[in-house]
Amino acid sequence: MATLWSETNPYLGAPKGDTDFARITDNVARVAEAAKPPMGWYIAFAIALTMLTGFGASLAWVSWTGIGAWGNMHPVAWGFPIVNFVFWVGIGHAGTLISAILFLLRQTWRTAINRFAEAMTIFAVICAGVFPGVHIGRPWMPYYMFPIPNQMNMWPQFRSPLEWDIFAVGTYFTISLLFWFMGMIPDFATLRDRATTTPRRLIYGIVAMGWRGSSRQWHRYERAYLLLAALATPLVLSVHSVVSFDFATSQAPGWHTTIFPPYFVAGAIFGGFAMVVTLAVPARQFFGLKRLIEIRHLELMNKVILATGMMVGYAYGMEFFIAWYSGNPYEVFVFVNRAFGPYAWAYWTMIACNVLIPQLHWFQKVRTNVWCTLAIGVVINVGMWFERFVIICTSMSRDFMPANWGYFVPSTIDYLTLGGSFGLFFTLFLLFCRFLPMVAIAEVKGAHRDAHANHGGHGGHDHSHAPETA
């Protein structure tokens, strides 16, 4: 693969500079500085933009005609839009987990992927954030959900978990954005300093916010980073817990379950990591970042995936057990119906993707193989989407009173919206790859062995670093 793009890809040449630090800087910065990205980027961007257009078109159509353009029906009042919402919120988990929790746990391997994952988080939460706004019947008035003082004396109803969502997702997005942006400030300064044209200097200069790299600045930066990490850590747990409350606090069989908050969080980390590897593998391949995002990093992520996948599998099993143990006939029915009813295909897709296939990661050969990593990452993403589909659609399609039962069939517009949301995600992600430092230059350096040259043999920081050229 290394030669695939070599003729057109300026990144695949030998990096300039002699020292490792310089190589790191050059490796990352030249991606953002190149006059022209590789052809692959254009192709990918064209595809993503087309999908984004589909997203815009589908949402415009839905706003114009009514959300009946989707397949949502009675009793499945929440169809694809909410499935997509929960899916994207879940994806948005890995970023903050990697940046905040792993940071606090001093897992320095995270530096190779944290920027990446944070960006992914931001974009995933943007994708997620679109859905609650557009899925409502009157998409021109989602602001009714915000506590805005108004002449009508209307106020949100704070007992509603949807209202909690607004705050949970809003807070999460704000903190993630700040965290991401703040982490990029030293790198923006690097780009500014390396800039060869005035517009680049200006733009990177503005976003670098006057960074000079003084000790004082570094000191404050690291304090602030630590504080934000501490602030973000509970959010990783809270946001998907709150999203799960939408279901857990309701009465519907299959939703009304206390296991949901931890189950959703585990699932979110699982899905989020799967998305990180899905993105990291091609990115390191195309942008020549193999020396920064190493196989070792992928393997570590695969281990996290394996662990969280087991938790998710446990949750699936426990749901069944508790349903049976509760003796509640409606609850029992929902689970039997999931596995053996009309939506069994979705259920078994979910089980295969989320529980069975990730077991391959027990084998080191599999988890250190980039293609297996990528393939399993994609499979898990599919599986996690189906998990939300199974939870939302199968539970609603057959609830308490049989007279209401129905079978949800998505419309073409549903697929267009779902695909389109990936378009939005990838468009943003490709723009990020093109214009922003994809790897946290300063942090990688901090974790690099050269940064610890004076601490020979101290710690266990990344001493096994070895260039890898597979």
Added chain:
Amino acid sequence: MSSMNAKHPRPTYWRSLAELDQDPKFQQMLATEFPEPLDGREMAPGTPARRRFLQIMGASFALGGCRFQEDKLLPFSRRPEGVLPGEPRRFATAMELGGVATGLVVTSYDGRPVKVEGSPLHPTSGGGASSLHQALVLGLYDPDRSEGITRLQGQARVAALPAQFEEFVAAERPNWQSRGSSVRVLSSLSSSPSLAAMKQRFLTAFAGAKWIDYSAVETDNLEAGTTLCFGKPHQAVYQLENARIVLSVHSDVASSTDPAGIVAGRGLARGRVPEGQPMSRVYAVESSLSLIGGIADHRLSMSAGSAKAFLAALDAELSSKLGDAGKGAQPKPAAKFLAEPSIAKFIAALTQDLLANRGAAVLLVGSRLPPEVQALAQRLNVLLDGVGRTVTYHEVPVRERRKDALQALVQDIQAGRVETLLVLGENPVLTAPTDLGFAAALAKVKTSIALSEFEDETALLSSWHVPLAHPLEAWGDSLAHDGTITLAQPLIAPLFGGRSVLELLALLANDPKRDGLEIVRRTHAGSLPNQKAWDRAVHDGFISGTMAAPASVTVGVLPTFALAESELRNGEASNGKLEIVLAPDSKVYDGRFGNSSWLQELPEPLSKQTWGNAVWLSPGTGKALSIADGDLVKVSAAGKELTLPALHVPGQAEGSLRIALGYGRYAAGHVGGLASANVDPVGANAYVLSALGAPFLLSDASITRLDGRQAIASVQDLHAIDAVGQAGIDERRGLLLAEANLEEFQKEPDFAKHLVHHPPLESMWNDPVSYEGHKWGMAIDLNKCTGCSACITACQAENNIPVVGKDSVLMGREMLWLRVDRYFSGSPENPKLSFQPVPCQQCENAPCEQVCPVGATMHSHEGLNDMVYNRCIGTRYCSANCPYKVRRFNYLNFHLDKVEATPFQTVTNKKKLLMHMVFNPEVTVRARGVMEKCTFCVQRIQNVKIKAKNVKRSIADGEIKTACQQTCPASAITFGDLNDPTSLVAKDHALPRAYSILEELNNRPRVRYLARIRNPHPELG
């Protein structure tokens, strides 16, 4: 106007305008104010014509529609005395269906009728009305109605002015007078005294003319049967409330197609009270599920062809026990038939019950069964001392049988003996048996005049089409089921210049009286001699004391009839030996309501199918012939074929197929099918199978599966469901729908409260409201509910509920606030049927209220879950969290649909505006994107509260009636204030058999159900 006011200082509401037509000034003004647009085809009601519409409405006040004394056309800004704009006014009127009148009350806002209800004063309707009656008002504003007279010129239909038609009539009249024998009239079967009088005038004016009473559905058998039994045709009037034992043999009693359905439903329900009084026991023998089959304690699936054998066996059994053998009693049918243990046991138990309840037993026989079966049943009714107790008879005029009359008519036409044919309010091109060749015959007639509301199949082929006035636009009269003379008054002037049957006949016969009102008054001049008496009758909607006197009857000796071998087998699921039952549809009747979107979307009570018909077959027959639900099939009998989807219906007799008539129309309109606008017909036209000799009961039929399937837009899961789902339904049916046998109930009256065991219920929230004033609640008696679904239409009309169209129903997006759930239990061959109407349960601890992020659904101080439409943004969380799923969401703009998802997609938006006239101004019309649900008719509650408050009195129990409650013929629904322990609803809530569904969720619903109690014969179990 002021001068008019001065002349009549105090107008009474019920006054009419007899002199209107003779007022030349008014005529002139009409002519100038409404040039031909009223009749001309170019008039389209819409934005420019909206103003015109209001003018017409203004005119309606003058024209006698709303009975103001004034007879000048004036803008409504000059308010007539005693009329408050926006104040609803209610007028009594009537609708005739199948020759039987039902007394109605119509609510009108500013001259605009919006709601039809049964008249509480009327002796037979007693406040109840079927869906067909209630949908009248939608038909009034149907934009597809004919807008004027048309005539056939060559192959094209061209518009004609009324004056041209009148000229034509004047020119033709001498011909008709001289050659009266070339004139034929095909008129709707009617009991109208005025029509009878007009018929005499017509036949006198055109000597030799022939008059044919036509009905698309079966009516001959009842009369032929009573003739056979009593020597003269009689109408049987059943008093089911007096019956302890009811046997229904293939009857559609209590259904909307039964002319006496409302009386029957009420009567049946009165016998179904398990507390305090002895409860009736109902037996049903039928080939298809029916409403009375649903009520029945014992139901036997039996093909219609075996009904004769069944009744013969019963007759033999009873006659021998009563010592009446030989007088028409039939020999015991072949042992083969009785060898079937289920039949033998059934007859034994039934005989025992009938004998033990002489004087309190009644047999009802469906009109489809042949006269000798009818005669047998009436004989048994008399034998069991039912006369005067459970049944009375009154004589009806002798009529030529439909078959003979139609055959003679077509023969006359073919022989060239007919030059003029009048078709009055009927659609024989669609509904006559195909082997009659009516359409071809019609084309041979020189002058054919079709009077119909729509330019329908018959009108298209007639040389003249004259718009028929809608029942709410015309004066008329007709006899109720018990013979009471019932008057119909117009609520509005004809919107499209239609004429009533009486008015057209008056014109043709050159009657000096041309106005419907005058014609009707003339008919009743004897019984209503003065204005006061007339006013009283119009006010009440009927002439009191005109109930037909019961005739005393003597049963003649019935001829013994032979039983063919095929009649002795209870159905056989093999091709070539199947029977087909063609039945009028409970929604479109004989097809005449085919363009009513309310009725098309009303779930058929038993199959729950909307938008179309299907061939019903039993799951066993389906299996034997490898036909699955939704398969397209070809049904054939006697060389005629019909293609339509198949539907497995439990309880259908083996080897018996049932197809609803009235579908597959190509000239109904934009809802029901309109070939000229490329609107596909709804359903398939089953009349093509009908033969002159065997119009509604065909034998030796076949059914074959074709390639392809057709989705059946059912609002409830069909019978064929996966095993997991079926197990789930079986498990919970008994929890949601409490049922017990009478014996069990008497042992443990509060069994329904103990169906679900749950821990003590506690809530996180404090009660938001203490309900100090009123505390509204509802009780629904599952024992009384017949499942007839009249309540659904009542709710739709009252609450401006949109119609969504077949595609949206298939997606489960129907909007009906009130649904009637139907459950089967027992074996699919002979299931027990249960209905459960489910409105919003108005929970005190409402799950919907807790999850709405914008507070769009809130708890009122009287305990209602109020919907604030303006605040709703449509998150649909409330629906997701509602365990009853009674909330309905406007996925599209169903009322004025820009995306063409609903019916009427090819009707211009301008035309749709006419339909907006049907909206109840008291209820918000919801736009797309908001959630809606049952409000307990909060507008009715508020209106009564305001009225009571204005005069500082308290609200009496029963003063507020929800729309569903008001129309329920069975009085299964009670509503009122739970804070008043003496209110009916509080008493119902306190009954031991009252329970709430899903009580264990601690929602504390305000709707309680009274458990269904069955009263089986101890030996049948």
